[in-house]
Amino acid sequence: MKQWISFPRTEGNTSRQAHADFPPNSFEREMGKEGFFGPCTHFYHRHPPTGWSQFEGPLRPHAFDATQMKHNGTSPWDQKPILRNQDSQVALWTCREPMDHLVRNADGDQLLFIHNGSGDLFCDFGHLSIRDGDYILLPRGTLWRLTPTEDEPLELLMVEAIGSHFQLPEKGILGPNAIFDQAMLDVPRIDKAFLDQQGDDEWRVVVKARQQLSTITYPFNPLDACGWTGDNLAVCINWRDIRPLMSHRYHLPPSAHTTFVAQGFVVATFVPRPIESDPGALKVPFFHNNDDFDELIFYHRGDFFSRDNIHPGMLTLHPMGFTHGPHPKAFATGARHARKETDEVAVMIDSRTPWDILPDAHAVERTDYVNSWKPK
Numbered sequence: 001m002k003q004w005i006s007f008p009r010t011e012g013n014t015s016r017q018a019h020a021d022f023p024p025n026s027f028e029r030e031m032g033k034e035g036f037f038g039p040c041t042h043f044y045h046r047h048p049p050t051g052w053s054q055f056e057g058p059l060r061p062h063a064f065d066a067t068q069m070k071h072n073g074t075s076p077w078d079q080k081p082i083l084r085n086q087d088s089q090v091a092l093w094t095c096r097e098p099m100d101h102l103v104r105n106a107d108g109d110q111l112l113f114i115h116n117g118s119g120d121l122f123c124d125f126g127h128l129s130i131r132d133g134d135y136i137l138l139p140r141g142t143l144w145r146l147t148p149t150e151d152e153p154l155e156l157l158m159v160e161a162i163g164s165h166f167q168l169p170e171k172g173i174l175g176p177n178a179i180f181d182q183a184m185l186d187v188p189r190i191d192k193a194f195l196d197q198q199g200d201d202e203w204r205v206v207v208k209a210r211q212q213l214s215t216i217t218y219p220f221n222p223l224d225a226c227g228w229t230g231d232n233l234a235v236c237i238n239w240r241d242i243r244p245l246m247s248h249r250y251h252l253p254p255s256a257h258t259t260f261v262a263q264g265f266v267v268a269t270f271v272p273r274p275i276e277s278d279p280g281a282l283k284v285p286f287f288h289n290n291d292d293f294d295e296l297i298f299y300h301r302g303d304f305f306s307r308d309n310i311h312p313g314m315l316t317l318h319p320m321g322f323t324h325g326p327h328p329k330a331f332a333t334g335a336r337h338a339r340k341e342t343d344e345v346a347v348m349i350d351s352r353t354p355w356d357i358l359p360d361a362h363a364v365e366r367t368d369y370v371n372s373w374k375p376k
Contacts, residue, residue, distance in 0.1 A: 006039040018042050019251045021280035029323065030288040035266075035350055036253035049287045049323050050373040059322055063369035064361050066092055067313035071360075076103055076146075077206060077213055079158055082361035083296065083317070085353040087162055087264030090296065095119075095154040099145040102222065105138070106209035109161040111260065111267065112136040113347055115300055115313065117154035120147045122197060122223055125234045126188035130154075133239045133300070133345070135259065135269075137166050139232050143205060143222060157298050157347060164263030179259075180242050185235040190227060198224045239300075239345055242271050249278040251286060254348060265293075265351040272302070274341045283339075287325030293350040294320050301345035309372065315361075316369070320354060328375050 013023045022028055022044060029049045032040030064082065071080035071092040079091035095117075118131040123144035130136060130146075138144055148154040171178045188194075198221050205216045237259075245256045260267040275283050295318040297304075304310050307327055318324050 004033075004039050012044075014044055015042070017250070019282040019286055020249065020278070022282075028282070028286055029325075030286055031291070032288065033292060035293040035352075036255040048325075048328070048373075050325055051375065052373065055370045059319060060370040061319065061322055061324065062317040062357065062361075063310070063366040064315045064317070065313070065364050065366060066315055067311070068364045069360060072096060075099065075101065075206060076156075076158065077208055080360045081358050082315070083355035083357060085264075085351060085355050087164065087353050088262070088349070088351055088355075089158075089160040089162060090349065090355070091158045091160075093156050093158055095146050095148050095156065098147040101204040101206055102143045102145050104141060104143050104205060104207045105160065106141060106207055107160065107211065108163050109140050109166045109262065110138040110142075111159040111161070111166055112138070113157040113159070113298070113300075115155040115157055115298075117152045118149045119152070119154050120193065121145075121188065121236075122147070122194060123188055123234055124223065124225060125228060126190040126225070127194035127197075128186065128188040128234075128236055130236065131238070134236050135238070136234070136236045137260070138234050140165065142234055144234075145223075159267065159349060161262035161265075166260045166262050166267075169258040169261050169266070174245070178243075179245065179257075180237060184241045185233075185237050187233055187235055190225065194223070197221065239269055239271050242269055244271050244273045246273055247281075248274070248276055249281050251276055251282040251284075254285070254350075257348070264353055265349060268348040268350070270342075270344055270346040270348065272341060272343050272345070275339055277340075284326040284330050287323065289323050290318050290320050292320060293352055294318070294354050296349045296351070296355070298347040298349075299344075300347060302343040304344045304346060307372075317355070317357070324373075327372055 015022050026044040027048050029043045029045060030040050032038060069080060072094050076093050079093040081089055081091040083090040114130055114132050114134045116132055121128045121130050124142050146154055200220045203218050203221045207214045245252055254268055257268040257270055258266050259269045297316050299310055299312050299314050301312055
């Protein structure tokens with residue numbers, strides 16, 4: 001039986017409550033374990049922990065402007081992978097035309113996030129109308145294809161759980177209905193649209209297994225189910241159906257916004273919410289060490305209130321070991337109580353294993369991102 005070496009102590013001038021009522025002229029920094037789930041200590045500094053004048057070496061943070069990346073193709077296997085490790089792969093793909101073949105991922109569960117566009121998903125389970133902001137979870141081995149709405153390409157963030165499965169987070173004392181009720185998870189239907197697409201025309205199935213592609217041809221459409229029963233399901237939920245946890249007196253950690261968990265990484269969703277109203281409560285994300293997880297954020301909609309010069313379609317990567325927090329402008333805005341609510345929508349992926357940054361990401365990197373924390 002393992003137990004953390006954990007016995008809280010206090011030294012010097014501190015706050016009695018984390019993220020609130022700091023000592024005058026101090027900046028709080030959290031150093032914790034297990035990505036906000038384990039023991040932690042809060043330090044109170046005289047200067048911002050991100051107030052560096054120079055930063056050299058491979059630990060620097062990264063920002064990628066994916067709006068400058070071309071990621072078209074007739075198949076999701078034409079995707080542009082940007083990050084990869086033993087547990088996960090993160091990629092981008094734009095679907096401009098109805099897929100003329102089916103695909104199956106035999107390497108792991110597939111999570112699709114619709115950044116822009118609308119259309120239809122056809123899969124083993126049936127038909128589902130999809131739109132921007134949808135998460136679509138496809139269990140490992142699911143046959144599927146997409147049909148975008150005419151003149152409205154589907155732009156997707158694709159997250160693969162290599163060799164593992166996506167599950168819902170434990171909600172503990174919050175109860176099973178917190179954040180979103182499981183009844184909010186939509187499932188594909190065997191409706192008229194699904195039955196109408198069945199037939200005896202030849203169809204190809206492109207299967208990805210062991211990161212290699214194989215093609216299987218059928219003299220009929222293998223999406224020919226007439227029914228199913230079970231609990232290994234393709235599901236869909238839109239960020240608009242997520243009701244975020246809030247506290248008017250305490251800034252909650254990013255882990256409170258976890259949407260899905262898989263082996264070695266978690267997926268969280270930041271959605272609009274009221275900003276803390278208590279006078280002494282921190283109004284922006286707290287400075288923290290990122291020692292156990294790489295942190296990737298994909299910016300979907302709105303104005304991300306803790307970052308400067310970030311627009312929808314960009315991604316930032318803060319590698320483990322990198323101390324970070326709000327940019328100076330955002331910190332000053334929060335101190336002035338200038339905003340009452342956020343309007344951001346973003347997807348955060350935290351990985352226990354460091355990611356390898358792939359060439360397509362380096363090609364659209366903003367190399368001066370590390371300097372964005374310097375006081376203006």
